[in-house]
Each structure stands twice: as C-alpha cells, then as structure tokens.
Amino acid sequence: MTQNPPAEMDVRVSILNSFLTTPHRKLEELAPLHTSALENDPLFYSHLALWYFAKGEVRDHKLLFVAHLATSGYPEFREAAWVLLQKLAPYEVARVLDHTKKVIGKTPRSFKGAVAHYLQTRESNPRQFDGAAMRARNDLKHLYASLRIKPGPRAQAILFDEQPPADSPLFALKRLAKASTAEEQAQIILEHKIPYTTAVGALKNVTPVVLVALIDAMSPQEVINSMAALKKRGALDNPEVKALIDQKLAAAKTDKRVSTLKAKKAMAATKLDAETEQALTEVMDQRIASKAEIKRPTALFVDKSGSMSQAITVSKQLASLISAVTTADFYVYAFDTAAFEINVNVPAGKRAALSDWEKAFQFIKANGGTSLGVALAQMTKKKQYVEQLLIVTDEGENSAPLLADAWTAYKEAMQTAPSIVIVQVGGSYERLAQGLLARGVELTRYRFDGDYYSLPNVLELLAQPSRAELVEAIMGYELPRRPDLVPQGV
Structure with a gap:
C-alpha cells in the first residue's frame, strides 16, 4: 500500500513547483509568490533560497529571495540575506533595495x-570599486544616497564630485576620448580594462587594433552579449580579431558566470557564420550540461494541432536542452490526432545540437485536431519505457485516446506510473489537470509566457527522481552565516 506524503511535504512540493514553473516577469509580479511561500513554510523557503542561488536560472527570483529574507521577522533569515547580498552585482543590489522600499x-x-x-x-579594493563604478555608476550612487551611507574619499571623488583620481579607469576614459592614435587608445583600454560599451561611446572610430584591445578586456559573457555589435564593426571579418573572439567563446564553456541561454539570444539577434554559431551552440550545451543531469527515461510530446506553432518552437528548444543533459532514453513525438516519432541523425557519441533538432522538426507544421493520449498509446504498442512525460500543449483535447485513459493503459502495460510535466503554451484547461490527478498522476504544470530564458527551469523538473526527493535535497542546503558571527573553530 502506498502511503500519502505528509501534509508539510505536499506544501513544500507545491511551493517548489510554483518557483520552478514561474517564468521571468517583473519583480513586483513575482513578489506574491515569495510572500506566500515565506508565510506558509518559512523553513523550506529559506533553504529553497540557498538551493535556487546554486541551481536556479531566473535572476529575478534570486533578487526576491534576498529581499524577502532580508525583511523577514527571523534573524537567521536576515543573516542569510546578508551573506547572499554580497554575491550580487551593484545593479542587482539596487533592485533589491528598490523592492524592499517600494513593494x-x-x-x-x-x-x-x-x-x-x-x-x-x-x-x-580600489580596482574592484573602480570596475563597479565604470559599469554601474548610477546604481552605486543610488545605494549610497538612498541609504545615507557616507562614501569614502575615492567613492566621493568618483561618484559625486566627478573628479576621478588619476589612477582610475574613469580618469583613463577621459584620456581615451582625447587619444589621437589607435595604438594609444588600445593601450589605455588594455591597461584599465575599460568595458566595451563604455569605450565605444568615447571613440569616434573603432579600428581592428582597438577591437582587439576591447575584446581582450571583455569577459566571455560580455563577448556573447556584444556579438551583434562586434559583427557590425567587422570583428568577425578580421582573422586576428575573430581568433580572439573564438578564444573567449571557448572559455565561456566552463565559465560559471555565463548565462545558459545568452548564446541563443546572440544567435537570434544577428546572422552569424556557421563556425561562430557552432561555437555558441557548444557554449549553450556545455552550460546546460553543468546545470542538471536527467537520469530517468523521458518522452517529449509536442502538440502540433491547429494554432500550436509556438508549441513547436518551444519544443525544439526543449529537445535541445534535454538531449544535452540526459543519460537515459529520450523519445520525441509530435501529435495531432496521430503521433509521429521525431529522430535526429547525429554521429555516434555526439549530442544533438539545436540545429539538429531544427532540421528534425522542419516538416512538422501546426494543423489538425488534438489527441493528447495518442503518442503515449503508440509508445505502449512499441513497449517504449519512460518514467516521465513532458507535454507541450494548450491542454485542449478533442479526440480519443484521451491522455488520462492512455496513461492508465500505459501504467498497466508497462508496470510504471510516469510523472507528467505539462508546458502550457497558448492556454490551459483545468478539467485536464483534474482528470489526471484523479488517476493518481504526479503532475506539474509549467506556464510558458514567451520567456525562453526560463526554459532551463524545466530541466530541474526532470532531473530528480521525484519532487519529494528534490525537496529533501533542498533541505540539505544549510543557511549561511556572516563570517564575523561564526564562532572560532567552526
């Protein structure tokens, strides 16, 4: 006999699913979720904050965790927020401050x-402060002024008096604007690590020599973010400059600061050569692979019925994400009232990239009726064993077999009860969810609102054996303590 999980576990699973299935929005729109979670289970909320800082993809959630822990009534939570805040960039701290005050x-x-x-x-650390002031001058001023924190002499001179010391990058920026030769400009950029966006604003012309200096001073993430601008300035047409970009992209694969899907945005923003697109794809795959490992056999079902064009686009992304991190069997089916298995052709030992999935999906077009159970019925006939289903759909179904019936038949035939994650695209129907829950399905519903940066959250839904085990893993994250409050010898 299967025992039901305790009520507190149900609450925690519900909170976890809410966080993993809530895409990127404005901070004030996400705030009620944090408020509710903190009120309903403050202990779990605090541990979830630590886990999300390590595993989560949506930056807004990280900022809200800091804000809500910092303003909670629990001293231990405020201490944890103190530690987490030190990890943020200046503009993020400024956003946290604004949220605590305004929301x-x-x-x-x-x-x-x-x-x-x-x-x-x-x-x-003058070097660190100067770098922050170069990138986030207004945010730093906002922090000092809003909280009435007295700046030190260097901060006062740079931020408020606009008289940067001679050894600061901001002073060098004035020299850069007056430099008469490309060599002098490059030397100033390299010596002071002047950011690309700041430097180009001070320069009338950007020569290859200057481009080399700018790219050398950039982080791998900055190179990815600036790919369209670099191409526009001819960086990809100059062999020496292109070689330096390739070096930065290679470094991005192992740089933990690189956002998982920034490479995808760079490819969408401008048409790149095949070699650069491949390098960016490898960056994306490598960063995704570092986030999660899917060990359970998984199937992705793609609703291709009428008006489901966006579901097809989302599914290509998901197929690429999942195939990059799975170590188990992975099946992909597109369906309307019939189901079609989708396979990618890649050499043995090579993972399928997004471009491979784009090619595999090229003949899949949105039309026809909807049978949400037809793909699972076909897997039952083929004896294809999976432990979880990911279905991209608007949850409407108008043809047999229905999903609940196909799930029951699959459970009986394969002696397994696969969990279901539904990615809602274009709509939702509560009747479908109610019917699945009545059959005993472990169900998670993820609403996709057009933010592709949130899609890696789906990987965490698929990477753990169960929601309950993921909750247990989260509770293993200990709350941090301020270094000056940790007893000696601990």
Whole structure:
C-alpha cells in the first residue's frame, strides 16, 4: 500500500513547483509568490533560497529571495540575506533595495548594514570599486544616497564630485576620448580594462587594433552579449580579431558566470557564420550540461494541432536542452490526432545540437485536431519505457485516446506510473489537470509566457527522481552565516 506524503511535504512540493514553473516577469509580479511561500513554510523557503542561488536560472527570483529574507521577522533569515547580498552585482543590489522600499514597504537596519558592508568591501579594493563604478555608476550612487551611507574619499571623488583620481579607469576614459592614435587608445583600454560599451561611446572610430584591445578586456559573457555589435564593426571579418573572439567563446564553456541561454539570444539577434554559431551552440550545451543531469527515461510530446506553432518552437528548444543533459532514453513525438516519432541523425557519441533538432522538426507544421493520449498509446504498442512525460500543449483535447485513459493503459502495460510535466503554451484547461490527478498522476504544470530564458527551469523538473526527493535535497542546503558571527573553530 502506498502511503500519502505528509501534509508539510505536499506544501513544500507545491511551493517548489510554483518557483520552478514561474517564468521571468517583473519583480513586483513575482513578489506574491515569495510572500506566500515565506508565510506558509518559512523553513523550506529559506533553504529553497540557498538551493535556487546554486541551481536556479531566473535572476529575478534570486533578487526576491534576498529581499524577502532580508525583511523577514527571523534573524537567521536576515543573516542569510546578508551573506547572499554580497554575491550580487551593484545593479542587482539596487533592485533589491528598490523592492524592499517600494513593494515590501520596509528596509530594516540589518539590510542597510549589509549594503554598507557590500560598499565598504568594494571601496577597500580600489580596482574592484573602480570596475563597479565604470559599469554601474548610477546604481552605486543610488545605494549610497538612498541609504545615507557616507562614501569614502575615492567613492566621493568618483561618484559625486566627478573628479576621478588619476589612477582610475574613469580618469583613463577621459584620456581615451582625447587619444589621437589607435595604438594609444588600445593601450589605455588594455591597461584599465575599460568595458566595451563604455569605450565605444568615447571613440569616434573603432579600428581592428582597438577591437582587439576591447575584446581582450571583455569577459566571455560580455563577448556573447556584444556579438551583434562586434559583427557590425567587422570583428568577425578580421582573422586576428575573430581568433580572439573564438578564444573567449571557448572559455565561456566552463565559465560559471555565463548565462545558459545568452548564446541563443546572440544567435537570434544577428546572422552569424556557421563556425561562430557552432561555437555558441557548444557554449549553450556545455552550460546546460553543468546545470542538471536527467537520469530517468523521458518522452517529449509536442502538440502540433491547429494554432500550436509556438508549441513547436518551444519544443525544439526543449529537445535541445534535454538531449544535452540526459543519460537515459529520450523519445520525441509530435501529435495531432496521430503521433509521429521525431529522430535526429547525429554521429555516434555526439549530442544533438539545436540545429539538429531544427532540421528534425522542419516538416512538422501546426494543423489538425488534438489527441493528447495518442503518442503515449503508440509508445505502449512499441513497449517504449519512460518514467516521465513532458507535454507541450494548450491542454485542449478533442479526440480519443484521451491522455488520462492512455496513461492508465500505459501504467498497466508497462508496470510504471510516469510523472507528467505539462508546458502550457497558448492556454490551459483545468478539467485536464483534474482528470489526471484523479488517476493518481504526479503532475506539474509549467506556464510558458514567451520567456525562453526560463526554459532551463524545466530541466530541474526532470532531473530528480521525484519532487519529494528534490525537496529533501533542498533541505540539505544549510543557511549561511556572516563570517564575523561564526564562532572560532567552526
């Protein structure tokens, strides 16, 4: 006999599913989710914050965790927020501050102390502070002014007096604007690590010599973010400059700071040569592979019925994401009232890239009726064993076999009860969910609202044996403590 999980586990699974299935939106739109989770299960919420900082993809959630922990009534949570805030970039700290003031409605003294320490730490390292001031001058000014934190002499000179010291990059920026030769410009950029977006604003002409200096000073993420601008300036047409870009892209594969799907955005923003697109695809695959490993046999069902064009586009992305991290069997079916298995042709030992899935999906067009169960019925006939189903659909079905019936038949034939994750594209129908839950299906519904950056969240839904085990893993993340409050010898 199967025992039902305790009520507190049900609450935690519900909270977890909410976070993993909520795409990127404005901070104020996500705030009620954080407020509710903190109220319903504060202990789980605090551990979830630590886990999400390590595993999560949506930056807005990370900022909200800091804001809500920092303003909670629990001293331990405020201490954890103090530690987490130190990991943020200046513009992120500024967003957290604005959220605590404008949405939550309070900014505790402990939060001001955390920001003060954040600023003082950077002031104590002139190179770090100058780099932050170069990229986020207005955000730093906002932090000092809003919380009435007295800046140190260097911060005062750079941010408020507009008289940067002679050894600062901001002073060098003035020299850059006056430099008369490309060699002098390149030397200034390299010496002071002046960011690309800042430097180009001070230059009338960007020569190959200057491009080399700019790219050398850029992080791998900055190169990816600036790919369209670099191409526009001819960077990809110059062999020396292109070689340097290739080096940065190679480094991006193992750089933990690189966002998983920034490479996809770079490819969508501009038409690149095949070699560069392949390099960006490899970056994306490598970063995805570092996020999760799917060990359970999985099937992806793609609703290709009328008006489901977006579902097909989303499914290509998901197929690419999943195939990059799965170590188990992976099946892909497109369906309307019939089901069609989709296979990719790649050499043995090579993972299918997004371009491979684009080719595999090229003849799949949106038309026809909808039978959500037809693909699973076909897998039952073929004896294809899976433990979880990912279905991209608007949840409408108007033809047999229905999904609930096909799931029951599959369960009986294959002696397994696959969990189901539904990615809602274009609509939702509560009757479908109610019918599946009545059959005992472990169901998660993920609403896709057009934000492709949120899709890697789906991997976490598929990477664990069960939601309950993922909850247990999350509870294993210990709350951090401020270094100055940790007892000696601990």
